[in-house]
Amino acid sequence: MSQAEGGVITSAFILLFYLVFYGFLTAMFTLTMWVMLQTVSDHTPKYQDRLATPGLMIRPKTENLDVIVNVSDTESWDQHVQKLNKFLEPYNDSIQAQKNDVCRPGRYYEQPDNGVLNYPKRACQFNRTQLGDCSGIGDPTHYGYSTGQPCVFIKMNRVINFYAGANQSMNVTCVGKRDEDAENLGSFVMFPANGNIDLMYFPYYGKKFHVNYTQPLVAVKFLNVTPNVEVNVECRINAANIATDDERDKFAGRVAFKLRINKT
C-alpha cells in the first residue's frame, strides 16, 4: 500500500467517522428535543409566570407606536385605514353571528373540560357595530382619519386561562401623559361606552381550542386634538387583578402612544 493510498484510506475513514458521528449527534439532539416536546402540551403552555399581567396594545400598529395623521395627505393615513379594515374584518357582524355565540354579559364564559376534552370551545360575539362611530362601517371619514378625528383601537393581550377583572367589571381609560398633553388631547369618546370590556370574553383557551376567538376591543375617537402638536396619550385598563404600575414593563396593563394631527 503506497503512502498516497494510505492517505486516501485514512481520509475516507475520517469522512466516514464524521458522517457517523454527526449523524449520531443529530439523532441524539432530535431525540432529546422530542422527549422535551413530550413534556409540552399542545393546548396550554406549561408555564405562564411571565404573563401574569397582560399588556395593552393599540391599532393601527405603527413602527414606533405613533399615530400621525396628515389630514390633507391621504396617503399618510390610508395605510392605517387599510390595516384597520383588515384588522376589523373578523369582527363583522355577519361573521360573528355565523361563528360565535351570543353570551350573557357580565360573567365569564367558562367551558371546562370536566374530564372530557371540550373541543373546540366556543367564543362570544364581539360585533363590529359595538364600536359605534369607530366601526368604520359606511364611514366616509375612514375611522375619522380624513377629518382629523382618528379612532385608535385598544386591545388587551390574550393570556390563556386568565380571568381578567376578577369577576368585577373593568374598563379602559385614556389620559394625556403630562399636563400639556392632557390639554392638547381635548375630548374623546370611547366605544363600547366608558371603554368597558365585558367579562364574557374571558377566559381565553388558546389558539387551538378557542378557534374563532375574537378579543374584545375598545375604540377611542379623539375629537379635537390640538393640531400640529405631538400628544402623548396613555391608556390603561382598570381591572382588579391587573397592575398597571410595573416599573420595568411599560406595557403591563397600559399602553402609551403618540398622536399627532397635522393640519395646514
Added chain:
Amino acid sequence: ARRGTGTEDVGKTDTGDGKEKYRGLKDKRLELKKNHQKEELKKEVDLEDHKLSIKELERKYGTNIVTGLSSTQAAELLARNGPNALTPPKETPEIVKFPQADGAILCWIAYGIQYFNDKSSSLDSVYLGCVLALVVILTGIFAYYQEAKSTNIMASFSKMIPQQALVIRDSEKKTVPAEQLVVGDIVEIKGGDKIPADIRLLSTQGCKVDNSSLTGNLTPSLRTHDNPLEAENPWNKMSTSPVGTATGMVINTGDRTIIGQIASLASGVGHEKTPIAIEIEHFVHIVAGVAVSIGILFFIIAVSMKYYVLDSIIFLIGIIVANVPEGLLATVTVTLSLTAKRMAKKNCLVKNLEAVETLGSTSIICSDKTGTLTQNRMTVAHLWFDNQIFVADTSEDHSIFDQSSGTWASLSKIITLCNRAEFRPGQESVPIMKKVVVGDASETALLKFSEVILGDVMEIRKRNRKVAEIPFNSTNKFQLSIHETDDPSDKRFLMVMKGAPERVLEKCSTIMVNGQEQPLDDSTAEAFHTAYMELGGLGERVLGFCHLYLPADKFPETYSFDVDTVNFPTSNLCFVGLLSMIDPPRSTVPDAVTKCRSAGIKVIMVTGDHPITAKAIAKSVGIISANSETVEDIAKRLNIPVEQVSKRDAKAAVVTGMELKDMSPEQLDELLTDYSEIVFARTSPQQKLIIVEGCQRQDAVVAVTGDGVNDSPALKKADIGIAMGIAGSDAAKNAADMVLLDDNFASIVTGVEEGRLIFDNLKKTIAYTLTKNIAELCPFLIYIIAGLPLPIGTITILFIDLGTDIIPSIALAYEKAESDIMNRKPRHKKKDRLVNAPLAIYSYLHIGLMQALGAFVVYFTVYAQEGFRPSALINLRVEWEKDSVNDLEDSYGQEWTQYQRKYLEWTGYTAFFVGIMIQQIADLIIRKTRRNSIFQQGLFRNKVIWVGIASQIIIALILSYGLGSVSALNFTMLRPQYWFVAVPHAILIWVYDEVRKLFIRLYPGSWWDKNMYY
C-alpha cells in the same frame, strides 16, 4: 602572567588564563558598543592602574593612602558616580493581549452610532464595552502583579546580606555599607571578606583571593605586593579573600567594575522568547484567526442578509467575544505561578514565570562543574603510601585503609603539621565537615581530613610547636615547617614538607615503606610515578609529603632557624607518601544525570577546569557513561594514533577551549550532533556562549547552569539560565531565569518534571477552555442565520469565561501526570505544539459541538415550556427585538409585551449558560486525562478539580438566584429542573471521551490515535 597557586597540582588546574578571558569579554563588548569607543579607551586606561606607582595613583584619584578620602570628598564622588552597586536589569513583563481591547472600542463606537440614530437606544453595548475594557485592564494588572511578585522574591533574595566594608576616611577606620564606596577609598580586607569593588592592592599580609566567581575556578591565587605589574593585582569586586588581610585602593565602583562590565555584557545578549511564550502566541494566532475569520464571514453573511451594518458589527463583536478565551491569560499565569511555587519548595526559585515550562522542554543542559555537579569543596580522595593506593572516604567509616603502618603515622603527622589552615573559633558543636575554615581549599581539605581521622588537630599542633615555616610560593612550589616533637625523650626537630609531588621527590633521597626508611631507588621511583599518574588520571589534585628528623647534635633545642637564609637542609629528605584530593561530585548527581538521560535530555559539561579533571568528574557522575569512550580512549586502547580512529565508534568527546577556538560553527554543529556525551573543558565565558548558540542551532531548548559572573552572558543567552543560589554571584542571578537554592543539579531534574507536567496540564486547560467557545459561538451563528431570539448574551459569555470556568481550568494544573513523563523525549520545539490540530478539532468540532447541542436543548426547553415552540422561534428575531411590538403572539395564541419577551430572552441566556456550565463539568472531568481512562487516573485524586466543580455550580447559583434581579447582568432565576436538562448531554460527553481514550489505548498508531490524541 602565570599565576602562582597555593599548592601545585598535577592536573594544572589553573594556569591563570583569567586575563585572557577578560580580553575575550572586552572584545565582545567592543563589538557590542563600537560607537562607545571613547568610553572604551577610558576603560582601557583604567585597567592600566596596576602599573602605576602608589604616588601616581594617589594623584590620579586625589586620595591619600594613610588618611583616605575626606567624608565630603566621598560624598561628592558618591553623588557623581552613583552607588557602588550593579544596576539591576530592567524587567519588562510581557502581557499577551487578546483582541478584547478592540472589542471594547468597537462597542463604544457602535453605541455612538446608535446614539446618533436614536437617543433612547439601550445601554447594552456601553455595558459590554465597559466590561470588555475592564477585562483587558484586569487581566493586564493581574499578569503584571504575578510577574512583579516573583521579581520581588528575587529582589529580597539578593538583598538578604547587606555587605559592609572597612574604609579609611578622614584618617579614621569606618565601617560603611559597600554601596557607599567611591573611587579613591582606601579599604581594608580581612580573610573571608568579599572584595567590595575593584581595588588596587597597596599592602598584603599573606593574602590570597578566590576569583572563582570571575574565572570559574576554585584555586585561590596568591597575590603579592612584590610584583605589582601582575595583571591580577587589581582585585575584583565579588571575589572573596579566604585568608590574610590586605589594604587596597578602590579604582572602580558599581557598573564600571570588571564584574559590572560583564554584567552589562550579559544584558547586551539578546534573550530569546521562552518556548511557552511562543506556544501561547501560536495559540493566540489560532484563536484570533478563527475568531476573525468566522467574524468576518458572518459579518458578510449578515450584511448580505440585509441586516443593518451596525447590527452586523455587534454580531461581529459577539462572535469575537465568544471565540476569545478571556480568562485564559489569567489562568495560564496562575497555573505557572502555582508551579513556580511548587518548584520553589523544591529549591528551584523561578524568576521568570514563563521559564517554568521552558525547563520542561529542555533538551540540552549545559552544566557547570564546580558547585553544581560537585560539592565545591576539596576532599581527600586517595592516599598512596607503602606502594599502595588507599581510598580515603571521610564521609563514611574511615578505617578502610590500614592505619597500623608506621608510614601512616608519619604521613598523618605531616598532613597535620604542615598546614596553616585553622578552624574559625566558636564552632565546637558543628560537625567537622561543616566547620568554617580559614585557609585555602586544599589546606581546608587536609585539615578536615586529619581532624576526622586523628582527632583534635589543634591539640596535636600545640604539642608539636612550630618553630619555623616557609609558606608556599609559586617559585618553590612547596611548603615547609619545622616543629618540636611531642615525644619528650626525642629532642630532635621534625621538618615536614608538602608540595608538588615531583618537586617533593626531587628533595628526597629515601622513601618510607612500612615505617622503615629505604633508599629511593629506580623501582620505588617508578612506583611513585605510576601512582602519581594514576591519581592524576582520576582528575585529582596530588600532593607529595616528606619529612626529615633534624639530627639533635647539629640542631639543638636552642637552634634558631632562619627561613630567609635557610640555615637548615632542604634535601635528602624521606619521602612518605602521596595524597590526592578532589572536589567530589554531589551524591545526588549521578542519579539525576541518569534521569535526564532517560528523559532524553543531553547533559553537556562546560567547565574552565582541566580536561582530565573534567573527564574524571564527568565519568563519575555519568555524563560520560561507564561504557563509552572518547576518540582518545579508543586510540589508547587499540594503540593506534588518534587520527586513525573512526569517529563513529566514539560516543563521548572531551573538547578543550583551545580546540573549540579553531572550530567553525559547522564543525561545532557536527560535534554536537555526532556525540551524545560531550565535555567542554578549559572554556572561557564567550566560548560557553558559542556552545549555547551551537546547541540552539540544533533546535534544542538549552538550559545553562552557572554561578560565576563569567557565566552570565551564557545564562542570558540560554533558553533558561539557571544560577546557583548559594555560590552564585548577583550578576549570574540577575541574568538567570531560575535560581537553584541548594545549588544542586538534582533540583533541575525535579524542575524538568514540573515543567513537563505543566505543559501537559496547560494543554488540558486550553482544551477545556476552547471547548465552550463553540457552544458560545453557535448561538450567534444560529441567531444570524435562523433568526432565533439570541440564545446567549455577550455579557453572559464573559461570565462563563471569567466566572465559572476560571477555577476549574486552574484546577487542571494540579492534575498528576498520566504516565512517567520523565521517560519520554523532550518535546520538539517546532513539532510538539501546545495547541495542535487534533486538540483544536477535538475541542471545537467534537466536544464543543456536543456542548452547543446540549445547551440548545436547555434553551429550547425554556422557550417551549413558556409558550414558544422551536418551530415558532425560527425567523422570529426581527419582531422579537422590536420595542414597539408589544403583542407578539406565541405558539398558543398568547400575546407578549416587549419586556416579557426580554425577560424570557434573559431566562434563555441563563438556561444556555447553565447548559454550558453543566457540560463544562463533564468537560472538566474528561480533560483530566488525555489517554488514560478517568478511572485509571482516579476521579478523586485531584481534590482541586472538585473545588473547581463546586465553584462552577456555586457561581452559577449565585448568578441565577442571587443576581437574577440585576437587569444589567441579564440573569434570571431559573427553574430548578432546567439545571438538569443538559445532564444527558454531559454524560454523553463523558462516555464519548472514554470511548475515544479506549480506542487510543487499544490501537496506538492508528488513524484514530493520530487524529484524536491531542
